[in-house]
Amino acid sequence: MMSLHALFGRHSADLKASRWDNGRFVTDCLICGREMIKHPAGTWQIATRR
Structure with missing residues (x-):
């Protein structure tokens, strides 16, 4: 179950x-x-699994 936070x-x-x-x-x-993760010119985001 996904939390409201996520x-x-x-x-x-x-x-x-x-x-x-x-x-x-x-x-x-x-x-x-x-x-x-955050790339040098980007914003913070949740890492995705590959």
């Missing part, structure tokens, strides 16, 4: 724990713990 996308990146990984920044959401 449905509305109000994730909050943990900026203190962000790290550089293969040309992008990586951290976790402070609210739900899901992995988030």
Whole structure:
């Protein structure tokens, strides 16, 4: 079941724990713990599984 948090996308990146990984920044959401990524000129978003 998907939470309202995930449905509305109000994730909050943990900026203190962000790290550089293969040309992008990586951290976790402070609210739900899901992995988030950000490319240098982009915005934080939930990482998708490939």
